[in-house]
Amino acid sequence: MRIPILKLKDCLLVSIQWELDDQTALQFQEDLLKKIHETNARGVVIDITSIDFIDSFIAKVLGDVINMSRLMGAKVVITGIQPAVAITLVELGIRLDDVMTALDLEKGLEKLQQELGD
Amino acid sequence: MYNEIISHIKNRKTEIIEEWIDRVKEAADERMISVVSEQVFQGTSYEFVDLILLNLDENNSEYKSKLEMFSEKIVRLGWPITFVVSGLRTFTHVVHDDLIQEKKISKDREGEYLEFLDNWLAPLSNEIIHTYASTWEKTVSLQKIALQELSAPLIPVVEHISIMPLVGTIDTERAKLIMENLLEGVVSHRAEVVLIDITGVPVVDTMVAHHVIQAAEAVHLVGARCMLVGIRPEIAQTIVNLGIDLNKFITTSTLRKGMEKALEMTNRKIVELEEVN
Amino acid sequence: MEIQSCVTILNEWDIVAARQLGRNVAKELGFGTVDQARITTAISELARNIYLYAGQGQLCIDRLNEQGKTGLRIIAVDEGPGIPDIRKVMEDGFSTSGGLGAGLPGVRRLMDDFNIDSNPGEGTDIRATKWLR
Numbered sequence: 001m002r003i004p005i006l007k008l009k010d011c012l013l014v015s016i017q018w019e020l021d022d023q024t025a026l027q028f029q030e031d032l033l034k035k036i037h038e039t040n041a042r043g044v045v046i047d048i049t050s051i052d053f054i055d056s057f058i059a060k061v062l063g064d065v066i067n068m069s070r071l072m073g074a075k076v077v078i079t080g081i082q083p084a085v086a087i088t089l090v091e092l093g094i095r096l097d098d099v100m101t102a103l104d105l106e107k108g109l110e111k112l113q114q115e116l117g118d
Numbered sequence: 119m120y121n122e123i124i125s126h127i128k129n130r131k132t133e134i135i136e137e138w139i140d141r142v143k144e145a146a147d148e149r150m151i152s153v154v155s156e157q158v159f160q161g162t163s164y165e166f167v168d169l170i171l172l173n174l175d176e177n178n179s180e181y182k183s184k185l186e187m188f189s190e191k192i193v194r195l196g197w198p199i200t201f202v203v204s205g206l207r208t209f210t211h212v213v214h215d216d217l218i219q220e221k222k223i224s225k226d227r228e229g230e231y232l233e234f235l236d237n238w239l240a241p242l243s244n245e246i247i248h249t250y251a252s253t254w255e256k257t258v259s260l261q262k263i264a265l266q267e268l269s270a271p272l273i274p275v276v277e278h279i280s281i282m283p284l285v286g287t288i289d290t291e292r293a294k295l296i297m298e299n300l301l302e303g304v305v306s307h308r309a310e311v312v313l314i315d316i317t318g319v320p321v322v323d324t325m326v327a328h329h330v331i332q333a334a335e336a337v338h339l340v341g342a343r344c345m346l347v348g349i350r351p352e353i354a355q356t357i358v359n360l361g362i363d364l365n366k367f368i369t370t371s372t373l374r375k376g377m378e379k380a381l382e383m384t385n386r387k388i389v390e391l392e393e394v395n
Numbered sequence: 396m397e398i399q400s401c402v403t404i405l406n407e408w409d410i411v412a413a414r415q416l417g418r419n420v421a422k423e424l425g426f427g428t429v430d431q432a433r434i435t436t437a438i439s440e441l442a443r444n445i446y447l448y449a450g451q452g453q454l455c456i457d458r459l460n461e462q463g464k465t466g467l468r469i470i471a472v473d474e475g476p477g478i479p480d481i482r483k484v485m486e487d488g489f490s491t492s493g494g495l496g497a498g499l500p501g502v503r504r505l506m507d508d509f510n511i512d513s514n515p516g517e518g519t520d521i522r523a524t525k526w527l528r
Contacts, residue, residue, distance in 0.1 A: 019411070019414075021407060021408065021410070021411045022407045022410070023407065052418075052428070052431070052432060052435070053414075053418075053431075053432045053435040053436045053439070054436070055436050055439035055440055055443070056440060056498060056501065057439070057443060079341060080341075081339045081340050081341065082305075082340070082428075082432075083298065083301030083302050083304075083305055083336075083340060083428075083429065084428045084429040084431065084432035084433075085339075085432055086301055086336040086337075086339035086340050087297055087298065087301060087336050087429050087432070087433075088429070088432045088433050088436045088505065089336070089339060090332045090335045090336045090339070091332070091433070091501070091504045091505050092436060092440075092501035092502075092504065092505060093487055093500065093501045093504065094501075095335075096338075096339060097335070097338070097366070101338060101339055101340065101341040102341040103304075103305065103308055103310075103340065103341040103342065104341075107341065108341075298427075298429050
């Protein structure tokens with residue numbers, strides 16, 4: 001199953017609604033980069049409110065996709081990380097220090113607009 | 119052997135108890151004597167002797183429940199466990215000595231009797247120790263729960279800003295609980311900035327710092343910012359001396375400064391109203 | 396008293412199945428959302444290790460009830476190449492797969508008890524337990 005990527009002005013919106021398996025995660029990475037290239041998007045919001053756990057593999061895919069997007073000139077904000085997920089990530093020892101985050105989709109978009117200087 | 123001892127104790131109950139009380143008093147220190155009142159002590163001693171005689175009467179089911187009740191009573195009286203246990207040992211010796219004195223046993227069977235008395239009273243002292251121990255365990259677990267309830271509330275002071283005051287020593291288990299409260303609170307209050315106030319934390323060592331750093335990272339992940347306030351001079355010194363890196367944090371010495379900073383971060387400030395003439 | 400459920404790990408989809416099993420058992424035993432996430436994540440790491448390094452193996456979930464305490468134990472067993480230097484893989488930041496290297500030390504932090512047993516050429520046996528608070 002593919003994760004839908006929506007376009008809103010010069011931003012891309014992604015809402016991950018179900019548990020990510022390895023293939024879906026890698027497919028998403030590819031799809032998102034392609035879409036950034038096609039649309040010249042300057043910002044991406046990835047909402048993961050529905051995700052109840054992240055292991056080191058998914059964290060790596062997410063971290064990679066953020067760095068790759070940055071290389072292509074798009075800033076990424078991750079929104080809706082659940083408390084349980086945040087605690088698990090920190091305990092697991094995964095660092096996402098440079099990643100922009102926001103409480104929810106709305107705040108994520110606000111943050112992105114600020115960053116892009118609109 | 120049973121019957122001899124039973125009838126002996128029954129016959130000389132008063133003498134034995136008086137001798138016992140004297141010896142226990144002799145052994146106990148001043149503090150103990152002030153805690154244990156004479157009357158209660160005598161009453162309890164008689165009750166105890168009746169109880170162990172019941173043990174020898176082979177009426178075991180009644181004995182067991184009576185023993186439990188007796189142990190609980192001793193614990194409630196608040197006598198120190200060392201006092202009670204050594205009192206039991208003294209009782210063994212008193213009975214033994216009395217038996218010899220009254221010439222109920224011959225010299226050569228002395229050891230045998232002492233061993234018998236010991237075996238007879240051992241389950242009793244075990245039960246009493248057990249009651250003490252389980253009372254302590256219960257107290258400890260209750261206090262643990264009380265401590266958990268005391269742990270770290272997240273207070274939404276103004277819109278977008280919440281404060282978590284930390285008080286007392288932070289161990290690993292408490293740190294986990296604090297982290298959960300903190301993150302659930304940030305999300306439900308929709309906080310943008312969280313101030314962790316460590317004014318009430320007596321010692322900040324590497325472990326505490328590690329937990330605070332983890333909490334701050336997790337706060338960042340859910341989409342808010344974390345500030346560490348209430349850093350006293352001695353805490354600043356230990357943090358630097360231990361080589362703990364808090365450079366990624368915004369830190370302030372007082373909650374007040376932290377609050378001003380947090381308002382600034384959310385594009386607000388406190389203004390004094392002009393006096394109306 | 397133990398009740399055990401197992402998943403055989405052969406491909407990536409079995410990792411998902413193992414996670415789901417673990418999450419369900421954790422929920423059933425009454426673990427909170429944070430502990431559920433910890434357990435699910437630990438299972439995911441261990442199952443992925445089996446898939447990546449051993450090719451195949453088993454991941455089992457035990458429901459524990461010892462001395463009035465309830466717990467969940469993850470048992471990950473494989474007959475793969477084994478781990479030559481256990482101390483090294485338990486160091487933070489060590490990884491042979493190009494992942495984030497959070498694997499085993501991370502799992503140890505997520506769970507309450509952690510035990511690893513491995514001999515080169517004979518396989519690996521990892522047990523990690525979480526107790527209900």
